Amino acid sequence: MIMREIRNKIALVTGGASGIGRAIALQLAREGADLYLVDIDEAALAETVAAVGREGVQALGRRCDVSQPDQITECVEYVLERWGGVDILVNNAGITYYGSTAGMTAEHCERLLAINLHAPIHFTRELLPTLLERDEAHVLNVASFFGLIGTQKLAVYTCSKFGIVGFSESLRAEYGRRGLGVTALCPGFVDTDLFATAPRGSDLSENRLPPDWMLTTPDKIAARAIRAIYRNHAMVVQPAYAKVASFGKRFFPGLIDWANHLSCSSRKQKPEAEPAPDSTRRRAA
Numbered sequence: 001m002i003m004r005e006i007r008n009k010i011a012l013v014t015g016g017a018s019g020i021g022r023a024i025a026l027q028l029a030r031e032g033a034d035l036y037l038v039d040i041d042e043a044a045l046a047e048t049v050a051a052v053g054r055e056g057v058q059a060l061g062r063r064c065d066v067s068q069p070d071q072i073t074e075c076v077e078y079v080l081e082r083w084g085g086v087d088i089l090v091n092n093a094g095i096t097y098y099g100s101t102a103g104m105t106a107e108h109c110e111r112l113l114a115i116n117l118h119a120p121i122h123f124t125r126e127l128l129p130t131l132l133e134r135d136e137a138h139v140l141n142v143a144s145f146f147g148l149i150g151t152q153k154l155a156v157y158t159c160s161k162f163g164i165v166g167f168s169e170s171l172r173a174e175y176g177r178r179g180l181g182v183t184a185l186c187p188g189f190v191d192t193d194l195f196a197t198a199p200r201g202s203d204l205s206e207n208r209l210p211p212d213w214m215l216t217t218p219d220k221i222a223a224r225a226i227r228a229i230y231r232n233h234a235m236v237v238q239p240a241y242a243k244v245a246s247f248g249k250r251f252f253p254g255l256i257d258w259a260n261h262l263s264c265s266s267r268k269q270k271p272e273a274e275p276a277p278d279s280t281r282r283r284a285a
Contacts, residue, residue, distance in 0.1 A: 001179040002232050003088075003136045007032030012079060012086045014066055014123065015093030017044035019192035020142060022051075023218035024090055027226050029055035033088065036079050038064040066093050067114035069122055076126045085130025088229065091120035091164075092142040096157040096194055109156050116160035121167060131180060138181035138229045141168045145186045145242040149249045152260070161186075165235070172234055181232035185225050188242035191215045214241065 003009075011028045015021040016037030022044075025035050029052045037052070039045040042063050049061035060082070064075045079086060094116045097104055120141055131137040146154060147161030168184035176182070216239045228236045237243045249256055 001136055001176075001181050003138055003181060003230050005032075005136075006088070006226070006229065009033045009087035009136075010036065010079075010083050010085070011088035011090060012036045012038070012075075012123070012127070013090040013092060014038050014064075014119065016061075016090075017041045017048050019194065020187070020190060020218045020221055021090070021092040022048045023222035024092065024140075024225050025052055026055065027219075027222040028088065028090075029057045029059070031226060032057060034058040034083070035060070036083070036086065037061045038066070038075050039093070040065050066119035066123075067111050069118075072119060072122045073126060076123070080130065085133065086127060087131075087134050087136065088138050088140070089123060089127055089131065090140045090142070090225075091123055092140075093119060094142070094160075094194070096154065098153050100153065101155040104156060112156055113160055116157070117163045117167075120164060124167075124171065128175075132175065132178055135179070136181075137179065138183070138232070139168075139171060140183045140185060140225055140229060141165075142225075143168070143184050143186045145188050145237055145246060147184070147186055148237070148246045149256070169234070181229065183225070183228040183233050184235045185221070185228065186235060186237045186242065186246070187221045188216065188237075188239055188245075189214045190221055191217050 006028060009032075011025075011033045013021050013025045013028070013035065016025045016035070017039035018041065021037075021039070025037055025048060029035055034057050035052050037045060037049055037059065038061070040063060045061045045063065049059045052059040062075055062078060064071050066072060095112055097108055097112060124139055131139070141164050143164040144161040146158045147165040150158050150162075165184045165186065168182050171180070172182040221238065224236055224238050227233075237246050
């Protein structure tokens with residue numbers, strides 16, 4: 001369903017303290033929505049809540065480790081008690097890992113999937129009854145263009161984002177006729193510290209960062225997200241190179257597979273190193 005107006009709506013944003021989550025929260029506030037923000041970073045969360053409040057709307061913040069289902073339930077119960085539900089759910093919180101899959105510890109693998117994939121499912125599942133009661137409601141799932149194209153060194157992250165894209169498509173199929181809007185937001189590289197601070201395998205001396213020309217800003221992604229909510233777009237892929245890459249994968253999958261194998265065959269394979277200790281920090285996906 002197309003959302004005619006965001007003003008006076010209630011929105012819940014996970015990972016709302018920084019990056020894309022903060023940018024979307026501020027854009028929603030400027031459209032007149034009241035915000036309920038959850039994040040694990042209490043200091044940054046408090047600052048974002050204050051910034052949202054300066055836009056003239058109500059803003060609440062709550063510390064939440066979204067990898068823990070019981071904390072998700074507590075967050076949902078709080079907003080149900082305070083506001084009776086939400087009109088807009090933005091599943092944004094995410095972490096990543098950069099390195100070989102064999103070098104990833106089981107603990108970080110489980111935490112990544114819990115935050116990136118399981119948490120959006122749990123938030124949506126627990127809030128669905130109230131979302132479906134609203135005249136206009138929308139779920140925005142922040143995925144990635146890596147949810148459309150697989151790549152090396154990001155296998156589990158890519159898996160989580162492929163899952164979010166599929167979850168979004170299935171939600172639209174299941175509840176679209178009942179008026180629920182659902183969008184999978186698939187940005188390319190965004191100028192946040194998601195990859196810069198990501199835990200990496202011990203086979204890598206440093207994280208490989210994208211060139212500046214490939215970076216877009218959280219504000220641009222947030223503006224596009226707001227338009228998707230208003231128009232109930234099923235999927236948003238941005239910027240242009242991400243659209244081209246997803247188009248190429250869809251219509252010429254063999255070419256991308258050939259390119260991946262070509263790059264691999266040119267390198268001498270090395271034994272996998274022992275995994276390094278994890279250091280997880282949550283950032284906008």
